[in-house]
Amino acid sequence: xxxxxxxxxxxxxxxxxxxxxxxxxxxxxxxxxxxxxxxxxxxxxxxxxxxxxxxxxxxxxxxxxxxxxxxxxxxxxxxxxxxxxxxxxxxxxxxxxxxxxxxxxxxxxx
Ligand code: FES
Numbered sequence: 001x002x003x004x005x006x007x008x009x010x011x012x013x014x015x016x017x018x019x020x021x022x023x024x025x026x027x028x029x030x031x032x033x034x035x036x037x038x039x040x041x042x043x044x045x046x047x048x049x050x051x052x053x054x055x056x057x058x059x060x061x062x063x064x065x066x067x068x069x070x071x072x073x074x075x076x077x078x079x080x081x082x083x084x085x086x087x088x089x090x091x092x093x094x095x096x097x098x099x100x101x102x103x104x105x106x107x108x109x110x
Contacts, residue, residue, distance in 0.1 A: 021102040024066075026052060028108065041073065041096040041105075052093065052107060059095040066093055067110035071103030 009079065019034040037042040042064050044050050055063035060078040068089045073096040075081075081090055090110055 020098040020100070023102070023104045024050070024107065025105070026050065026107040035098060037098050040094055041098070042093040045093065054094060057094045059092050063094070065090055065110065066095040067091075067106045069104040069106055072099035073097060073103060074099055
């Protein structure tokens, strides 16, 4: 392996460590993006050009609700979802921080 190939491989490993693989279903279509761990899930989706519902961007309105089908996130704040909602897997994308290495979310069924 050349030095350049080794450098590229290290860069790819760094990128994968800093990102979360997101599989999402929206309007009947399934898409994959990489989520930079430093930003909220909603920002990652919007940055990827995916126009998901949003409004307040601070966990207060519920416009960005989606269902977490696989993986784990932590909500930085939550003024909307009840304990029952959380147990059903509902999350607020605007205040979601990653926990697991990959997640699957669905905007169509919740
Ligand atoms: S956009 Fe309002 S709670 Fe997420």
